[in-house]
Amino acid sequence: MIEFISATKCIECNQCVTVCPTNVFERVDDGIPVIARQSDCQTCFMCELYCPVDAIYVAPSPDGLTGVTEEELTNQGLLGGYREKVGWGKGRTSVASHDFHYKLSARSIF
């Protein structure tokens, strides 16, 4: 479930408001968006992927909050980790083109 939007990182682009499929966020005039409908979050991580500055953290559990802080996550290197793995962002290559996909399909059992 969505845990927070970092007030220090957010650039108020409102991408999260636009892309969230369940409309969890709400735009605020002259401010960062707010998490207006937290319980509607379905834990799909799409807001994290579309956030251009890694200001959002979605905890894996869809049920309830963990209370984790931005400082803890920064220390563990977890903020923006998913976007990096998917290969979105400047200077990155999309994971879609990774050659492991065909290497795996030659060996997979499913």
Add this chain to the structure above:
Amino acid sequence: MSEVAQVGSLNLTTDVLVIGGGPAGTWAALTAAAKGVNVVLADKGYCGSSGATAPSGTGVWYVKPDEKLREEAKASRFLMGGQLAEHRWMDRVLDRTYENMNKLGVFGYPFPVDEQGNPHRRGLQGPEYMKLMRRLIKKAGVRILDHSPALELLADEHGVAGAAGVHKQSGKTWTVQAGSVVIATGGCAFLSKALGCNVLTGDGYLFAAEAGASLSGMEFSNAYAICPTFSSVTKTAFYSYASFYHEDGSIVEGASSKKGRSVLARHLLEGRQMFAKLDGAAEDLRPLLRVAQTNFFLPFDRLGIDPFTQAFPVTLRFEGTVRGTGGIHITNESCGTAVPGLYAAGDAATRELICGGFTGGGSHNAAWAMSSGSFAGEGAAAYTQSLGQYAARRSPVGCSSSTLIRQEMRPGAAAKTEEYISAVQDEVKPYQLNLFRTEQGLTSSLNRLDGLWKEQRNREIQRSPEGVKAREAEAMTATARWMYHSALARTETRGMHKREDYQVTDNSQHHRLISGGLDKIWVKTEAVNKERVLL
């Protein structure tokens, strides 16, 4: 029926309206636009991030047009699906999927390239795929309405002619009058928080039934995904490498991803926590798996668990018809329904035609979405063109079974909606009711579900974001009733439908179950089209 079509704050007229902006909806829009008609696409979330595909990676049933390879591909799920797939449809879908995947390469999807320099087109990364589909339909001139769930279809005596809904972020209503409508709203996962599935509440089934269409294969609606207890990620393929353990570290006999999910369910039912470890994956395979499905590993990485070496608690998360195969009954090759002007595609439509009663999850559903989307888009465009001048002179009315109103709902309506939702979930999620089906369990469930339907359909529902939730609750209630009536009628075990009181497959029931109706549900049989015996 509502008396007159409500006039919305946004009024559009178009040739084809597509409801739903996942893979099926975007392919329908793209294909219709290519036929030279105007298209509007309304998504209840954001076209590009909405639905089961966008947050996932998926395999695709992409098979080169080589006779032997195609025969193997068709045979792979045929028996597991209870021999309910149809040869002709599998051929059409394999052809169209091959064509569409090749097109995606041309359109700019970054497929990996193998040592011989050939693109590898057997899978798609959801975020990349759906971002590209959004770009393509915009380029084709499709008008996208994001955050715009439909509340009802519009129809006149000649058939379906549009839809009306609400924009969730502004609260403003919308009406789109169209020559034809494609329903691509996905399946129904009953708000179980399976990855990306909470927008999939069976809305399209309800809309179609209200317009007079029927459903098919709704007994194949009990898919459960293996999932860590601490996660929404319902990707089951990698559990092929898993061993399952009891809390004391001993192996769970008979449990496996493919054939032993029931074993896990029986232990869970008795209150025993199950654990999994992907210890069957060789060391050198693990980095490949990590890249192939980045989202699978996301929850583990965040909790500091190595799923290859550490056991983690798992459960079975309900996915309903999303990875089942039931859906709107298709009556012709254009994915049309019994109602003129109404088409269905993707998980909203039945997938029995290509996978019978066994899960369509993964590659088959992905192939079906892009193929049926294309068939429906072409069919809808041709239908609208055939209407000619008449299209502009229609005055359709709303089809909602509950009265839709402009005024606020009664105080406490939102809380009541929440109650209905959890009451429906209590009937469809429990393994003892839905996975291990019995006449007694299904009948008692249906008594409660019928009561829930009666209460809801007599409510007035506001054309507002709150009203959207009320309609979702109705859709889930109706879906559960078609599911259980069909399950009750199939007195055998076939595909994913398992009856505790009829544990074998009965050859005399090798037919489809078509269902429909709202206040009174009906189920009838229909022959499976047999042109040539497989195997």
